[in-house]
Amino acid sequence: MTDTTRSDALLQRMMAFHPKIIDLTLDRVHRLLAALDHPERRLPPVIHVAGTNGKGSTQAMIRAGIEAAGQRAHAYTSPHLAWFHERIRLAGELISEDALSALLDECIVANGGEEVTFFEITTCAALLAFARTPADFTLLEVGLGGRLDATNVVDQPRLTIITPVSIDHQQYLGETLPEIAGEKAGIIKRGVPCVVGPQDEAALSVIEARAARLGAPLLVHGQHWHVAVERGRMIFQDENGLLDLPLPNLPGPHQIQNAGAAVAALRHLGFGEEACEAAVSRAYWPARMQRLKHGPLVDSAPGVELWLDGGHNPAGGEAIAATLSAMAPRPTHAICGMLNTKDIGGYLRPLAPHLQSLHAVSIPGEANTLPAAVTAEAAQAAGIKASAATSVATALAEIAQDDPNARVLICGSLYLAGTVLRENG
Secondary structure, three states: OOHHHHHHHHHHHHHHOOOOOOOOHHHHHHHHHHHOOOOHOOOOEEEEEOOOOOOHHHHHHHHHHHHHHHEEEEEEOOOOOOOOOHEEEEEEEOOHOOOOOOHHHHHHHHHHHOOOOOHHHHHHHHHHHHHOOOOOOOOOOOHHHHHOOOOOOOOOOOOOOOOOOOOOHHHOOOHHHHHHHHHHHHHHOOOOOEEEEEOHHHHHHHHHHHHHHHHHOOOOOOEEEEEEEEEEEEEEEOEEEEEEOOOOOOOOHHHHHHHHHHHHHHOOOOOOOHHHHHHHHHOOOOOOOOEEEOOOOHHOOOEEEEEEOOOOHHHHHHHHHHHHHHOOOOOOOEEOOOEEEHHHHHHHHHOOHOOEEEEEOOOOOOOOOOOHHHHHHHHHHHOOOOOEHHHHHHHHHHHHOOOOEEEEEEEOOHHHHOOOOOOOO
């Protein structure tokens, strides 16, 4: 990455524009977008993606499909892993340092000293960049929830997508699955088709009710499209017929359903088989069961098979457990760091049968990190042999010394994953 000193300083300033990190309302976003002359009204056709898990992977697959068809897509995603620039992709390319700094400056001036959260003002900056750069599509990933998320400002997207909904962020979205599904379904717009991934019945009924009120056609997994694995291939079927595709290149059984939603979206948009095949075979999405093969961490433990995953809620724990079940048997140890806002017991319980041990770490530089000792206690309560470590590197060295040919999974938070990717080059 080039020198990011200028954008880092501007982003740091923006952190102080509102006393809260998260304050869900659209009033401030609409005010700032008006001051910027409404870039949200001048975007290339928008595909808006919400859901608890799988949003980023599904978006990455759709982008791979669009680009394989010779078209260009803007993409907005959060959080970033190593560098903020990852959040804004302009017509296929990560935003440059100069362009990002200029945009942030412009948004700070337009904001005029008013209160605005970091996510709100940076989302406005992304929309401004997208409005000024030609592309065929705009892919917007919801930050949190949907109904009151800063991305939910486009009146007529081309398509909306809701990936699987599960319990997460209860302090903002509600305690029950129907309440959370109601927030996610807030991206559904009048008359705009919505692709719906596999859902619990309680969540699906809420989504269907909102779509019915708004006359929004639904393309629902298990009703309008089906996806399954047969003889090492991914078989997708909808009203347009059957596709025989390779398995997704993103590892894990849960990526089958994400790939299904991406293919359903591409088919609805009129893309052919070549784009659908590229969606499942060419997507790149780091820190989602990513095998680390190069870098200082890998070099420090040459016999170890090193994996990185940023999943952090109970559904994420279940997805990792299913992925480990499908892998060749190998002694597996975890290095885990989590935020104190997460359901750590719910995350770790599915992993317990698959782990020989867990080394707990605090997430460097993260105010809301769970202390390593607390994570270790929670792991022990889940039935995992656990201890605290001072860093990922220290934990990896200890594991490699005891078990030189182990599989090691660094997991628990996207913030920890970002730290690892930065340190590992």
